[in-house]
Amino acid sequence: MIRIDNLVKTFAAKRAVDGVSFAVERGEVLGFLGPNGAGKSTTMRMITGFIPPSSGRVSVGGHDVAEAPLRAKRLIGYLPEAAPSYPDMTVHGFLSFAAELRGLDGHARKNAVHRAVERCFLSSVLHQSIDTLSKGYKHRTCLAQALIHDPEVLILDEPTDGLDPNQKHEVRNLIRELGRTKAVVFSTHILEEVDAACTRAIIIDRGRIVANGTPAELKAMSATAGAVMLHAQGASAEKLAALGKVEALDRAFRVYPRDKGAAGDLARAVAELAGREGWKLEMLRTEEGQLDEVFRRITLPDTVNKK
Amino acid sequence: MNSALHAIRTIAKRELVSYFTSPVAYVFLVIFLLLTGFLTFTAGSFFERGEASLSAFFAWHPWVYLVLVPAVGMRLWAEERRAGTLELLLTMPITAWQAILGKFLACWLFLAIALALTFPVAITANVLGEPDNGAIFAGYLGSLFLAGAYLAITCMTSAMTRNQVIAFILSVVICLFLILAGFSPVTDLMVRWASPALVDTVAAFSVVAHFEGFQKGVIDTRDLIFFLSVIGFSLFATGVVLRSR
Known part of the structure; x- marks a missing residue:
């Protein structure tokens, strides 16, 4: 039209x-x-x-x-x-x-x-x-x-x-x-x-x-797209590091996949790890990515972008 | 063609109704009637002249219109620009010409109504003596064209700006030029340094000279063409201004 x-x-x-x-x-x-x-x-x-x-x-x-x-x-x-x-x-x-x-x-x-x-x-x-x-x-x-x-x-x-x-x-x-x-x-x-x-x-x-x-x-396109958010008692960054790059947040961890295409696999792997280690799982989520993060990244002036 | 007339009528109707829903129209009518009445009977010494004609009435029109016509017309496009409704109007399935004509005709019709309401002056002359009613009719016709010419100029200045005050001042200046162009003190002044051809050219733009014929009861095609071409040119310029975005 x-x-x-x-x-x-x-x-x-x-x-x-x-x-x-x-x-x-x-x-x-x-x-x-x-x-x-x-x-x-x-x-x-x-x-x-x-x-x-x-x-x-x-x-x-x-x-x-x-x-x-x-x-x-x-x-x-x-x-x-x-x-x-x-x-x-x-x-x-x-x-x-x-x-x-x-x-x-x-x-x-x-x-x-x-x-x-x-x-x-x-x-x-x-x-x-x-x-x-x-x-x-x-x-x-x-x-x-x-x-x-x-x-x-x-x-x-x-x-x-x-x-x-x-x-x-x-x-x-x-x-x-x-x-x-x-x-x-x-x-x-x-x-x-x-x-x-x-x-x-x-x-x-x-x-x-x-x-x-x-x-x-x-x-x-967001950097966090496909990452897995984990909130569990007893969870440790060292153990999670085996699965991918780990970012420690306030009370949770964010694990970034090595391969963006296989997001579901990562969530499953994290869940299995939590089961093996006996972590008390409170929240486990695969992130869709955030539009505002994408928006900011591609529309900010280049100088800010490079930081 | 039919849809063009329909669009012009729709725009004109809205414009005219909007005058009468705000106090502007009534204020204008009262001031116009008071002012023409005062100028005719007091300053124009209508009675003391002892002649059965409306020359004391019409002679003031170029000056009365000089202030009042820009005051009515200044909002025509400036207000549409300021309020953003111009964008609405010009994205409707109508041409800019239809909008310009519709708005102009509505405002002109309003001025015609104001002019028609001065009919007691004509009645007074008829009661007191035996005036040439043909000349009175011609005078009214001339006055209407004079108002139309001023209005078209105001249309043009109004399209140039979103500020009504600027539109008002610009149109007063242009209309004043059209009055003074044939005014003898001005032409006398020009004769001293300008070539006769230039003086004549400038004087040919005088609305007063073109209006005089009408007052005497002579409807001269040249005068009609003069007023129509001022209207035509100004409305054309309005279109050019509106489309240069």
Whole structure:
């Protein structure tokens, strides 16, 4: 549905986006990660046709955004960063306006507004003017606007920013549900969301893609991925050292495998060792790896990285 | 074509409704009516002139609009930029032209409403004497185009910045230039050092000179073309500014 080819955007002397390429198909939820200023929003603005790329191509549903902008825009629902809306309008007025601009009239418009209101839990504030709403409601009003025409492609720039934990949970569930039938791209800097909602994640840093894979694949890049955590009375580092490199933690040990591919074997070996030695096992776990550790390692400036 | 008109109408409707849901519209209407009334009857000595025409009324319009039109129009795009709704609007399946025209027409219609509410002046003239109602109609038409020209200029300056104050000041300066271009003290000053051709060129930009014909009841195609081209050029420039992101 979305195809991006070697996208570049230069502002003055700075390359905000520097040769980004990826594709998103229907049924995928792509998480777009990266530190602030990495080029996430700029990339999304180019997909939605708000700013033209300096070079490269974007096509949505087979329509080139530069050549057939209206056709491409019709397929897209877009939640801009900071979720703007017209403060002097009511929620209902604003959503009707969005529906009307999307070419929906009469019954279709009524139904569209109703469906979006239900999906974003806005029925209690439907006739309030937007400037009287709390941040969470304002945010969901703008999200409802993006869903109003049941688009095939959703571009959501930080959809959970400024929401409370319950609302975050609802929005993540909504994204996952929408992702079954649509192509969704959403940006975030909350790493748990990748696990909670994405089928695939891209990490972007200084305008370039530095990692691209499923959440599990990204986590496997972590240094601790495949290591076995052991917490047992009587355990000793010397004995464990026979199985692999050992790191002594607060009250537990972390054993790193010699061969990353055989993580299950290591857990079994540790368990057998504990049995033989008569350690009182309290906790034994193979680590999946941590996304934030991967994130930090590949997005920190090189100087910090070398330490 | 149909969907283009639909988009323009949708944008214009939202814009116009937003004026009347905030106090801005009412404040503007009251100030506009008070100011034109005061200038016509007191400073313009409408009664003392002893003539059945609205020249005392229309003569003030270039000056009244100079402040009031930029005050209404300054938010048109600056506010969309500041609030971030510009991003929302321009990623909708509409063209920038449709958005520009929709917003401009809504604001122009609002100014037309304000102008129409000055009808008591025309009635007064008709009660007291026998004015040339054709000239009054032409005067109103000219005034509407004058307001439209100022408004289009404000549109352009408003698109350049997210700061409404800057948009206001810029458009007042440009409109003031268009008034002063044909003002005799200014042209007299220019004659001393500029070539006659240059003086004539500058004077041709004078809104006052182009508005004068209308007040006399003459709807000259050249005057119409002048106002329409100021509007057209300014709206075109608005489009260029909005798309240079």
